[in-house]
Amino acid sequence: MSERSEPELTLADLGESEILARIFPRLPESSATLVGPGDDSAVMKAPDGRFVITTDMMIQGPDFRLEWSSGHDLGVKAAATNLADVAAMGARPTGMVVSIAAPATTSVTFMEDIADGLRDACLELAPGCGVVGGDLSVSTVLTLSVTAFGDLGGREPLLRSTAQVGDVIAVVGRLGLAGMGLAALFAGERAKARASALQAQLAPLPPISQGVIGALAGAHAAMDISDSLVMDAGRIARASNVVLNLDEHVIDDLSGQLAIELGIDAARARQAILFAGEDHALLMTFPASVTLPEGFLAIGFVDACEEGESPHVALGGTSISENGWNPYAGWNGETS
Amino acid sequence: MSERSEPELTLADLGESEILARIFPRLPESSATLVGPGDDSAVMKAPDGRFVITTDMMIQGPDFRLEWSSGHDLGVKAAATNLADVAAMGARPTGMVVSIAAPATTSVTFMEDIADGLRDACLELAPGCGVVGGDLSVSTVLTLSVTAFGDLGGREPLLRSTAQVGDVIAVVGRLGLAGMGLAALFAGERAKARASALQAQLAPLPPISQGVIGALAGAHAAMDISDSLVMDAGRIARASNVVLNLDEHVIDDLSGQLAIELGIDAARARQAILFAGEDHALLMTFPASVTLPEGFLAIGFVDACEEGESPHVALGGTSISENGWNPYAGWNGETS
Numbered sequence: 001m002s003e004r005s006e007p008e009l010t011l012a013d014l015g016e017s018e019i020l021a022r023i024f025p026r027l028p029e030s031s032a033t034l035v036g037p038g039d040d041s042a043v044m045k046a047p048d049g050r051f052v053i054t055t056d057m058m059i060q061g062p063d064f065r066l067e068w069s070s071g072h073d074l075g076v077k078a079a080a081t082n083l084a085d086v087a088a089m090g091a092r093p094t095g096m097v098v099s100i101a102a103p104a105t106t107s108v109t110f111m112e113d114i115a116d117g118l119r120d121a122c123l124e125l126a127p128g129c130g131v132v133g134g135d136l137s138v139s140t141v142l143t144l145s146v147t148a149f150g151d152l153g154g155r156e157p158l159l160r161s162t163a164q165v166g167d168v169i170a171v172v173g174r175l176g177l178a179g180m181g182l183a184a185l186f187a188g189e190r191a192k193a194r195a196s197a198l199q200a201q202l203a204p205l206p207p208i209s210q211g212v213i214g215a216l217a218g219a220h221a222a223m224d225i226s227d228s229l230v231m232d233a234g235r236i237a238r239a240s241n242v243v244l245n246l247d248e249h250v251i252d253d254l255s256g257q258l259a260i261e262l263g264i265d266a267a268r269a270r271q272a273i274l275f276a277g278e279d280h281a282l283l284m285t286f287p288a289s290v291t292l293p294e295g296f297l298a299i300g301f302v303d304a305c306e307e308g309e310s311p312h313v314a315l316g317g318t319s320i321s322e323n324g325w326n327p328y329a330g331w332n333g334e335t336s
Numbered sequence: 337m338s339e340r341s342e343p344e345l346t347l348a349d350l351g352e353s354e355i356l357a358r359i360f361p362r363l364p365e366s367s368a369t370l371v372g373p374g375d376d377s378a379v380m381k382a383p384d385g386r387f388v389i390t391t392d393m394m395i396q397g398p399d400f401r402l403e404w405s406s407g408h409d410l411g412v413k414a415a416a417t418n419l420a421d422v423a424a425m426g427a428r429p430t431g432m433v434v435s436i437a438a439p440a441t442t443s444v445t446f447m448e449d450i451a452d453g454l455r456d457a458c459l460e461l462a463p464g465c466g467v468v469g470g471d472l473s474v475s476t477v478l479t480l481s482v483t484a485f486g487d488l489g490g491r492e493p494l495l496r497s498t499a500q501v502g503d504v505i506a507v508v509g510r511l512g513l514a515g516m517g518l519a520a521l522f523a524g525e526r527a528k529a530r531a532s533a534l535q536a537q538l539a540p541l542p543p544i545s546q547g548v549i550g551a552l553a554g555a556h557a558a559m560d561i562s563d564s565l566v567m568d569a570g571r572i573a574r575a576s577n578v579v580l581n582l583d584e585h586v587i588d589d590l591s592g593q594l595a596i597e598l599g600i601d602a603a604r605a606r607q608a609i610l611f612a613g614e615d616h617a618l619l620m621t622f623p624a625s626v627t628l629p630e631g632f633l634a635i636g637f638v639d640a641c642e643e644g645e646s647p648h649v650a651l652g653g654t655s656i657s658e659n660g661w662n663p664y665a666g667w668n669g670e671t672s
Contacts, residue, residue, distance in 0.1 A: 040424035040559050041390035043493050046382030054377035055433040059475045088376035097391040099481050139395045145435050145481035157371055157379050223376050
């Protein structure tokens, strides 16, 4: 027999329990766990008698491509997008359950990389948050489904429906960066794209801890910007029955900075700031009397709907149409 | 132009928010909801300061086939399998989040049928439990991911690791029925299969409320039988470091009853009772002093491991090898 390198172990080579035995030791433990992985359910602490819970699925094709994303990237992104939804309630993430469906030919190493990404995202973004359960399945389409949960620490949750007229609109985290990263990937320009844009798209690290900080500072409303600043601001506007009036000078400043950072023209940067998604920045509204916490940038004011006017988003006082991500229509590779 | 019937609306025809607007009104509300669907996360009550949480994914192909399952069936099964994992902790299910990835060509009616199945399972199996959030994605492989959670009502959770020597082993719910339903489907014999077996496989209604009843009666340990009686009993045996000794006369009686119900021979029924999965009966151990609650059947005793003996499952005192469902090896259509 000729010598050859050892073929890589795949999921088909191992049973589910053996794969789990390799993956679970790589995952972070949650400090809120009473009963961890390995039973029919986990048991978690909910110290104030409540918990927040959110779920999000990532599908190979519409949500990621394996030419672009490593297993580690996918783990980071699956965790980060869900943690952002917990943070957007003003809550501290305490744990998550993770289901992964993968082709039987997937290497065990790749699954371990996903686990490492989940771990690194939790350690970096939400210390104390861990993976407390999950499920492994076989599918021809690699699919990650995460459900994350968290603790409000006795505070009221930050909703989309509680923005008040006179509030300052503020954002913490980046805008437009993930969208420009995706545009570079679609254009086949990964080599010359900025690392910051690629990371924002492939393995985002949104400002999770700022969710609690914003809540403690007295925020009225919050959400995470997953679809686009304008589209998600529109959701707050409708839920709160108000107008979110963005300051065009601030948007111009942000656009200029992004243009310089990425070496693109300002018009393109402005489109990305307003209409690109997946940055998972936190959008909040605060009473005007509040001193914004460090890292938050004021980007506008909440106005009342005038007589006969519907809730909407305005830029410099002029209504701006909402655009953003629709998973069934699909992303065309452009940021506008 | 020739007359033709209106083409059915598909997911591609509607935006995500319009699809959600059609689905959410069909779903049951949870009585434990503080903030329901529509924000970044839901907020749930956890009255005793804890919650149990479990997740399970169903994939078109390995887990179901659309020639066999209706949308309603899939909704029922996705809910029931997760509710069973909550019940197996001795907890009352309070809610679930549901992610569905479907081809863009999927009809909106089919998605509504899934929602109706989720609703009917909750209403039938766990009144007060509802769907509090979810996610819709597009995928070429229909995928349902459910995370369910529940309330222990101040009790200790029922674990796999807390069976005690001298306990009575009891089961509530059916054994072997779902496996025989699957065997009939694989054999192309749906038309002559018993309705009870097909329902157990396609739209199971496991004894969810018995989880709390067993806990209140004083059960020491519990799990749900998803892979097979022998395989799952083996998990309790190893977690508790004991021998689960099944009574062969009781197994013979159950086999005889199943054989008569389904019109199959007793040997085949016995294989299904011992080695077939997906019935989601609850397997519990109780102190010998306990009068078993109605519906529970004693099927054996928990024995100590003798000197040098590993934890295992025995039938009539003789060790029996564990077999059951391995998602990466696949089901070959047989029940043994």
